[in-house]
Structures are given as structure tokens and as C-alpha cells.
Amino acid sequence: MIWTKQRGRANLLLPVAVTLAVSVMAAMYWGRGEPTTAQRLAETEAAKRPLLVIAEHRTARLQALYQLQPQLEAQLGIRLKIVEYPAPPQDYFTKLVTELRAGNAPDVFTVPRDLQVDDLAAAGYLADLTTDAQQWPGYAQLPELVKTLTRASFNEHVYVIPSIVAVEQLYYRHDLLTDAGISTAQPQNWQELLERSREIKQKMAQYPLLIPAGLTWGMGSYTEGLRYLLASFQHYQLLNGQNQYVLDNNAVRRSFGFYQTLIEEQLMPVQPLLNPEPWVIPKYEMFPKGQLLITTCGSWCPVFDWGPGSRNPIPDVANAVRTWKFPSADGGKPFALASVVYAWGVNAKSRQQPLARQLVLALGENDVALAYAKQLGNVPARLDAAEHPAFAALGNLMADHALLKDARALRTTVGSNAMMAGVAQASEAVLTGRADGERAQQMLYDYVVNVLGSAQVETAGLAAAGQPDKGHNDD
Incomplete structure (x- = not known):
């Protein structure tokens, strides 16, 4: 007998369900049998x-x-x-x-x-x-x-x-650049990368390049952004022989200046980088749609950012997206981080x-x-x-x-979080037009000195004369 009212049906079927569950559990237990002596010993030893x-x-x-x-x-x-x-x-x-x-x-x-x-x-x-x-x-x-x-x-x-x-490099839309008749040859230096970016903007009317920056990107403003630019200088190191941060250097000023050029010429999207999750729009939406053609990224990106299981997968990603090493700033060879x-x-x-x-x-x-x-x-x-x-x-x-x-890397020391926070703040100022490359360098220097103390930062240049470049440890 099955009752037509839902409440009565549930009450009637509950004992049946319990009985079946108990029967299944009993069958599983007796089907498995008692553990053997060897099994018991193994479990005890484990x-x-x-x-x-x-x-x-x-x-x-x-x-x-x-x-x-x-x-x-x-x-x-x-x-x-x-x-x-x-x-x-x-x-x-x-x-x-x-x-x-x-x-x-x-x-x-x-x-x-x-x-x-x-x-x-x-x-x-x-x-x-x-x-x-x-x-x-x-x-x-x-x-x-x-x-x-x-x-x-x-x-x-x-x-x-x-x-x-x-392993971190520049990732670019090989399929779309090829279709647009734009060279996909490895850029050898910053100037070639800028010229390629300008050509993309002119022919495709899209943003060419993303190098992360800004406050909301957090440590990524350094690890996925400024770090690439600083490593472009053959002889620059972020630390000196006394284990101090070297921020009074021409390489730092020129790196922030590169951001300044990208922003002034509208070669890089800015507004998405001011959002709470700044990576979402450029990397997960614009790049798959072809609205952004080149971005810094790592070996994980074709899997998680644009692969078959990603938010906006790029068809045939292994061929559609390819890599360039990051170009040199001073005549050296392009490199991977x-x-x-x-x-x-x-x-x-x-x-x-x-x-x-x-x-x-x-x-x-x-x-x-x-x-x-x-x-x-x-x-x-x-x-x-x-x-x-x-x-x-x-x-x-x-x-x-x-x-x-x-591959290359830039070594850091104690206080790396303060250094990266300073990069985020200084690059945000460039994004919003509040600072040029020289001013951004000064902001980074001041922030790190204020947080870590002057003993943690090389002071030969900026602190002594307020100048961004004294020729020390230069390219």
C-alpha cells in the first residue's frame, strides 16, 4: 500500500529505508569477512x-x-x-x-x-x-x-x-598576430617590444601589452610586473654586497619610465588594474577575447588561465598562445625568469x-x-x-x-613584503598619472626606508642628493 499524501508516504517508507540500509551494511560486513591475523598485524604495525x-x-x-x-x-x-x-x-x-x-x-x-x-x-x-x-x-x-x-x-x-x-615569460596571441600580418619574431630589446606594441594598437585597435602594476595586484605588481623590467638590465641586482636593497639606481627609474610610456601611449589597459581583482578582466577576459595581445605570465598560465578547464578557454591554446623571452633593456639577450x-x-x-x-x-x-x-x-x-x-x-x-x-631571477632579503608593497604603491601612482618614472622611484625608495629603516637600503644616491641616478651599480 502507498499513501497518496506526501506526509503519509514518507512515514510509511522510512522503516523500509532503514531496514534496507541495515541489510546492505550487514551484507558488506559479512561479505568482507573477519580480518585475517596478517591484516590485523599489518594494521597494528602501521x-x-x-x-x-x-x-x-x-x-x-x-x-x-x-x-x-x-x-x-x-x-x-x-x-x-x-x-x-x-x-x-x-x-x-x-x-x-x-x-x-x-x-x-x-x-x-x-x-x-x-x-x-x-x-x-x-x-x-x-x-x-x-x-x-x-x-x-x-x-x-x-x-x-x-x-x-x-x-x-x-x-x-x-x-x-x-x-x-x-618559468615566466611574455605570452602572446600567435594566432591573432599572424592573422593581422604582424611579426611574431622574438623582440630583442625594449624598443622592439614598444614598436611591436604600437603596430598592434594601430592595426588591431586593441591593447597590446600588460605588465601588472598597482595596489590591488599586491605582490604581483612586483613578481609579475616590475621584476621583469628590473631583470632586463644585465648588471643590476636588487641587493648589493651588504644585503641592502638597491633602489637608487637608473634601472629602477627606467623601469618605472617604461610603465609611464605604456600608459601615456595607451598601450596598456589601466582601468582594470584599479579593480579589486585586477587580473580577472585583462588575463581571464581580454586576453582570451583578443582584446589584449601580450602579457607577462608563467608556465601555469596555458593550463589554468586559458586551458580547457579555465574560465574562458582559448581553443587550441598550445598553438594559439606562444611565448617570447622578455627583451633586454641594455643590449643583453632576452631571458626567461x-x-x-x-x-x-x-x-x-x-x-x-x-x-x-x-x-x-x-x-x-x-x-x-x-x-x-x-x-x-x-x-x-x-x-x-x-x-x-x-x-x-x-x-x-x-x-x-x-x-x-x-633563466634569471632577482634575489630579495628580509623585508621583501615591504619592498613589494612599495612597488605596488609607486606603480599605482604611475597608473593614475600622479607620478612619472622618476617620482615613482623616489616613492619606492622613501616607502622602503620608512618601513625597513635606512640601514636596509643602499643610500648612496637618492638619500644623499635626492637624485634618481648617481651612476652607481648602473647599466
């Missing part, structure tokens, strides 16, 4: 293994770690407890630092970018891995640049074990120090790096990854991996 807590975040990274978990546990004789942290990198880092300060952070975790290593190491949160790294066979397989980025600038000790690297991303560190207060150190070394092996790289659109940190049987599965990323030997 429970006796030391427990290590590891923090991870973002779906792609979590998928990779869960996939690798049985292998890592068996290899090291441990149990891994994976703690899922918030997904956005800044939220992840904020939670991590909060727990490190409180003394209850995981045994092992990642540092999102190499420029955050110095601050964490100086605060005493990271275990010193120098001896571990030097005795690890994988260390010899790291490019010298990658080795440098694993060390704290203030003492040259190793504090993280790298697994994957982001490299960033050590999500390198593994050990909590200095971990009670499982020996095992935690073994774990981060295991996470630096090529099979682990390849699993992460494929999920995230990055490349393995080690050069010998190219000899691994799974390397071919990276597809187009293999070409990015080949760039590691000659």
Missing part, C-alpha cells in the same frame, strides 16, 4: 609508525599529494596526516605564519615563493637544511640559480628543498626533525616533482628530471624546463 603532519592547499596540489601519500609512507615508514589549508596563496601563507607563531604548525609545509624564505628563516620558523641538502644527491642536479633561491641571503644557509619551478615556488620546508619546532628532513628530501625527488608539475603547469626543479620516464608527459612544459639553465 599504527605504530611515527606520524608526520604536512600542510597542503589547492585542489591540484592536494590531488598530487594524496596520490603520492602511499609511496611516501612506505618509503619512509611513517604515517602522513595531510592538513588542508585555505586555497588562495595569501590566505594559505597567513594561516601558516599564524600557526608558526603559535607553535602548532605542521611538521612540513611549503613556502609559496622563494622571496618569502628570508623572512621565515630570520624569524626562526624554518629548520636549517644546509647539511641535509649538501648530502642529498638531488642537490647536485639543481641549476645554480635554483640553489641560490633556496638559500637565505643573510647567511647563505639552505632552508627549503625545491620541487618545482615556475625563474621562481622557486612551493619549496618544502621543515618546521624548526617539529618534534620529528630527522623524519621531517627525510620527508622534504623525498618530496624533492623527480617522481614527486613530476606529479606536481603535471598538475600545476610548472616544471621540475632538477635538471635530471629530463631523463625520467614520466618527463615526456609534461608535453609543452618540456621546453620551459630546458630554459632553467639560462
Whole structure:
């Protein structure tokens, strides 16, 4: 009998549903049978293994770690407890630092970018891995640049074990430029990039180029923006021999001046960069629609920004979007940038120090790096990854991996957050027309001195005479 009224129907069917559920559970239990003595012993032995807590975040990274978990546990004789942290990198880092300060952070975790290593190491949160790294066979397989980025600038000790690297270049719409009859040859210098941009604007009536800037882009105004321009100078380094920030330099002034040219000639979109999430419109909407033709980006972008699973996928993205190295400012060769991303560190207060150190070394092996790289659109940190049987599965990323030997980076030191905040403020002033390149340089210098103190900043030029260029450490 089935009642026609919904309430009566639900009341009648509830006992039936419960009975069926109980029957299914019983069938599953009796079908499985009692655990054997061997199974019980195995479970008991597994429970006796030391427990290590590891923090991870973002779906792609979590998928990779869960996939690798049985292998890592068996290899090291441990149990891994994976703690899922918030997904956005800044939220992840904020939670991590909060727990490190409180003394209850995981045994092992990642540092999102190499420029955050110095601050964490100086605060005493990271275990010193120098001896571990030097005795690890994988260390010899790291490019010298990658080795440098694993060390704290203030003492040259190793504090993280790298697994994957982001390779960053200019990404451009090869399909649309070709259709418009515009050269897709590699620009060799800033002038060629500007001339190409002007031609795009004239022939296509679209914005040619995006180099991120402004307050709301945050640290990306440096990492995805000014860093490219500063690295364009062959002999410029952001730090001097005394580990001070070098901001009174012609390279800094000229870099902000490049922004000024892009904005004055309307070669770069400005209004989207003043929005709360400034990357959304230019990178996720304008670039796929062909309203923006060139942008700085990294090896992850064809996967997450424009790939099949992205917000606005670009058809046949591997052929439609191609890369140029970033052109030189002073007669050098075009280059790719490299960033050590999500390198593994050990909590200095971990009670499982020996095992935690073994774990981060295991996470630096090529099979682990390849699993992460494929999920995230990055490349393995080690050069010998190219000899691994799974390397071919990276597809187009293999070409990015080949760039590691000659890639560039700018090293930072303690206070990198203040330096990047200064870049965001100064570049915002250029975006809004409140400052030219010279004034923006002065704003950056003043901000960093005010926050970090004059001892942290080289003062030979701007502080002494109020001039943007005294010829020191110049191009």
C-alpha cells in the first residue's frame, strides 16, 4: 500500500529505508569477512609508525599529494596526516605564519615563493637544511640559480628543498598576430617590444601589452610586473654586497619610465588594474577575447588561465598562445625568469626533525616533482628530471624546463613584503598619472626606508642628493 499524501508516504517508507540500509551494511560486513591475523598485524604495525603532519592547499596540489601519500609512507615508514589549508596563496601563507607563531604548525609545509624564505628563516620558523641538502644527491642536479633561491641571503644557509619551478615569460596571441600580418619574431630589446606594441594598437585597435602594476595586484605588481623590467638590465641586482636593497639606481627609474610610456601611449589597459581583482578582466577576459595581445605570465598560465578547464578557454591554446623571452633593456639577450615556488620546508619546532628532513628530501625527488608539475603547469626543479620516464608527459612544459639553465631571477632579503608593497604603491601612482618614472622611484625608495629603516637600503644616491641616478651599480 502507498499513501497518496506526501506526509503519509514518507512515514510509511522510512522503516523500509532503514531496514534496507541495515541489510546492505550487514551484507558488506559479512561479505568482507573477519580480518585475517596478517591484516590485523599489518594494521597494528602501521599504527605504530611515527606520524608526520604536512600542510597542503589547492585542489591540484592536494590531488598530487594524496596520490603520492602511499609511496611516501612506505618509503619512509611513517604515517602522513595531510592538513588542508585555505586555497588562495595569501590566505594559505597567513594561516601558516599564524600557526608558526603559535607553535602548532605542521611538521612540513611549503613556502609559496622563494622571496618569502628570508623572512621565515630570520624569524626562526624554518629548520636549517644546509647539511641535509649538501648530502642529498638531488642537490647536485639543481641549476645554480635554483640553489641560490633556496638559500637565505643573510647567511647563505639552505632552508627549503625545491620541487618545482615556475618559468615566466611574455605570452602572446600567435594566432591573432599572424592573422593581422604582424611579426611574431622574438623582440630583442625594449624598443622592439614598444614598436611591436604600437603596430598592434594601430592595426588591431586593441591593447597590446600588460605588465601588472598597482595596489590591488599586491605582490604581483612586483613578481609579475616590475621584476621583469628590473631583470632586463644585465648588471643590476636588487641587493648589493651588504644585503641592502638597491633602489637608487637608473634601472629602477627606467623601469618605472617604461610603465609611464605604456600608459601615456595607451598601450596598456589601466582601468582594470584599479579593480579589486585586477587580473580577472585583462588575463581571464581580454586576453582570451583578443582584446589584449601580450602579457607577462608563467608556465601555469596555458593550463589554468586559458586551458580547457579555465574560465574562458582559448581553443587550441598550445598553438594559439606562444611565448617570447622578455627583451633586454641594455643590449643583453632576452631571458626567461625563474621562481622557486612551493619549496618544502621543515618546521624548526617539529618534534620529528630527522623524519621531517627525510620527508622534504623525498618530496624533492623527480617522481614527486613530476606529479606536481603535471598538475600545476610548472616544471621540475632538477635538471635530471629530463631523463625520467614520466618527463615526456609534461608535453609543452618540456621546453620551459630546458630554459632553467639560462633563466634569471632577482634575489630579495628580509623585508621583501615591504619592498613589494612599495612597488605596488609607486606603480599605482604611475597608473593614475600622479607620478612619472622618476617620482615613482623616489616613492619606492622613501616607502622602503620608512618601513625597513635606512640601514636596509643602499643610500648612496637618492638619500644623499635626492637624485634618481648617481651612476652607481648602473647599466
